[in-house]
Amino acid sequence: MGRLTSTINAVEARGQKSLVAYIVAGDPHPDQTVDLMHALVVEGVDIIELGVPFTDPEAEGPVIQLAHERALVHQVTLLKVLEMVAAFRLEDAETPVVLMGYLNPIEAMGYEAFAEQASLSGVDGLITVNLPPEEAGPLAMALQEKEIDPIYLLAPTTTDARAVAVCQASRGFVYYVSLKGTTGSGSLDIKAVCERVAHLKAKTPLPLFVGFGIKDGATAAPIAEVADGVVVGSAIVTLMGEFEASPQALKLAVIELVRDIRTALNASNP
Amino acid sequence: MVSKQLGTNETLTSFPDQSGHFGPYGGRFVSETLMAALDELTLAYDSLKTDPEFLAELGSDLEHYVGRASPLYLAQRLTQHAGGAKIWLKREDLNHTGAHKINNCIGQALLARHMGKPRIIAETGAGQHGVASATVAARFGLKCTVYMGSEDIQRQSLNVYRMKLLGAEVVPVTSGSRTLKDALNEAMRDWVTNVDDTHYIIGTVAGPHPYPMIVRDLQSVIGREARAQFARQHGGLPDAVMACVGGGSNAMGIFYPFLEDETVRLIGVEAAGDGIMTGRHAAPLTDGIVGVLHGNRTYLMQDQAGLISETHSVSAGLDYPGVGPEHAWLKDIERAEYVAVTDKEALGAFRQLNLLEGILPALESSHALAHAVEFAATLRKDQNIIVNLSGRGDKDIPTMAKIDGISIG
Numbered sequence: 001m002g003r004l005t006s007t008i009n010a011v012e013a014r015g016q017k018s019l020v021a022y023i024v025a026g027d028p029h030p031d032q033t034v035d036l037m038h039a040l041v042v043e044g045v046d047i048i049e050l051g052v053p054f055t056d057p058e059a060e061g062p063v064i065q066l067a068h069e070r071a072l073v074h075q076v077t078l079l080k081v082l083e084m085v086a087a088f089r090l091e092d093a094e095t096p097v098v099l100m101g102y103l104n105p106i107e108a109m110g111y112e113a114f115a116e117q118a119s120l121s122g123v124d125g126l127i128t129v130n131l132p133p134e135e136a137g138p139l140a141m142a143l144q145e146k147e148i149d150p151i152y153l154l155a156p157t158t159t160d161a162r163a164v165a166v167c168q169a170s171r172g173f174v175y176y177v178s179l180k181g182t183t184g185s186g187s188l189d190i191k192a193v194c195e196r197v198a199h200l201k202a203k204t205p206l207p208l209f210v211g212f213g214i215k216d217g218a219t220a221a222p223i224a225e226v227a228d229g230v231v232v233g234s235a236i237v238t239l240m241g242e243f244e245a246s247p248q249a250l251k252l253a254v255i256e257l258v259r260d261i262r263t264a265l266n267a268s269n270p
Numbered sequence: 271m272v273s274k275q276l277g278t279n280e281t282l283t284s285f286p287d288q289s290g291h292f293g294p295y296g297g298r299f300v301s302e303t304l305m306a307a308l309d310e311l312t313l314a315y316d317s318l319k320t321d322p323e324f325l326a327e328l329g330s331d332l333e334h335y336v337g338r339a340s341p342l343y344l345a346q347r348l349t350q351h352a353g354g355a356k357i358w359l360k361r362e363d364l365n366h367t368g369a370h371k372i373n374n375c376i377g378q379a380l381l382a383r384h385m386g387k388p389r390i391i392a393e394t395g396a397g398q399h400g401v402a403s404a405t406v407a408a409r410f411g412l413k414c415t416v417y418m419g420s421e422d423i424q425r426q427s428l429n430v431y432r433m434k435l436l437g438a439e440v441v442p443v444t445s446g447s448r449t450l451k452d453a454l455n456e457a458m459r460d461w462v463t464n465v466d467d468t469h470y471i472i473g474t475v476a477g478p479h480p481y482p483m484i485v486r487d488l489q490s491v492i493g494r495e496a497r498a499q500f501a502r503q504h505g506g507l508p509d510a511v512m513a514c515v516g517g518g519s520n521a522m523g524i525f526y527p528f529l530e531d532e533t534v535r536l537i538g539v540e541a542a543g544d545g546i547m548t549g550r551h552a553a554p555l556t557d558g559i560v561g562v563l564h565g566n567r568t569y570l571m572q573d574q575a576g577l578i579s580e581t582h583s584v585s586a587g588l589d590y591p592g593v594g595p596e597h598a599w600l601k602d603i604e605r606a607e608y609v610a611v612t613d614k615e616a617l618g619a620f621r622q623l624n625l626l627e628g629i630l631p632a633l634e635s636s637h638a639l640a641h642a643v644e645f646a647a648t649l650r651k652d653q654n655i656i657v658n659l660s661g662r663g664d665k666d667i668p669t670m671a672k673i674d675g676i677s678i679g
Contacts, residue, residue, distance in 0.1 A: 056455050059301040135299055158302060182462060
């Protein structure tokens, strides 16, 4: 069993819901990333989702686009992201790290070379935003070889037949994108999301996590009543932009936000 | 022979395969939210492409609204100047809105209407595809939003105003390099958000399946006409067919009906910008690496880490880091050849066609012209080249005037 699955099982055994925090590697500065990852873990984040900067992040809203641009100013390539994960692993052998990015940097490195290096660095899972399972065969094989979990997305537009196939291709967990739109856009119709999540959960034995539109404790708690975990992204990344010039203030703001969400999650799932 | 590289049930015109691949290229690399919309579009197109009513409506609009067939014109003075093969021009510049882009937009607007989508969106670089999209939106009573890089908006203010006159909303894109590729990113974001009521008209033979196929099919009216016109006006087949390649829609449109005529050389001309050696160009087939961007696998301008490079060309319509997947495949199987022409050479051809033929070509098309003149000189005088004159150059007059230091404000 991989680190991802054992962590999710342990959270469930505690009667809690998994909290996933997304930040873009190298945002706002490469020197801060590993430190921020540790801070997230201290505040009760169970899984870290690390964005791999790309020049053309076509599924991201403005907040996360800017994060990619801030990181790219410092030439944060995929190789540098893997170095950051390796540095994180020096002090944390427990917390799963999932990379989230676009296919081209992985293609450029080569699927096998990527899987090899990612595994050595301590990466546990991979979400490739623009890679549906239909096109993922060769990469999935390389990942399986190195026991890295491929995680696919479900969307509100996904048909039931597709949902089954997507879940079958996924390992670790399945990620439900709760709204039509880019990251950070719109506000959630929580009731509709919950109905959809309950419907989808019947189709897979894998844990189902929900992301997009979860901003704080108030939005996280009701979703976590039905989902196995929640992903918080743009809300954290917004702080990166706001406190770009002040690493200390940034860390405090991130801690405060994550603490609020963790508290709300625990309160609703005692 | 190219045909030896094909499988038993394959022909050069049987691609893409069921899942949208041209050999290793093409495919469908998009976020999950769009998969259903792409399936819906594939189904709608499959049922419409042989539907007599749809074809009649498309044919009627191409004739009476666009002004097709466009002439095939023997450019005698240009031929004389080149001193070799005869140069024939396929006059897409004479279409309504001044370029080949409208062929695709008419067809896709009909598709949108058939799917019951009241709104269309488009990306644009030079503004030609944006103008064509805004035009068909007005023609069919659809709402229209056009995404355009803020850099391009500065460069092409005439077309921006024109789109607004046509009732379209023009949204400036300020992310990334603020050019065509970023406009495409933004259009994808809009589509992800509004997929229920919106059809995205991609302007070129790139993007996720089925776009490269749909746009090629709709543009291949250019090659069908040219092939028949040449047979009628001259007899037989030309020795070469030439077109500029940015995303590659005008080239695919004229190449496709000639694919199985293996004696006809197909030559695509990319933008070499300041020169291939300088790295400041937009020629992924000449000097690119295979990768995945904007929904398809193809040749891309990118660095070693897989980050997309900024491109350069004097022609905004060619200023794009990718190229249609069918071109990537035709290059690999050696059915088509690809060369690149610098800004300077294209500007020379632009002036030349004005002086020798009284025709103002688009800067994009001028790339094909520049290579045609050079290539014609290497052929015999009884040989023939067809060049796709994909658009007219009115939109480029401000750029040329600026280069000449003339104020036409």
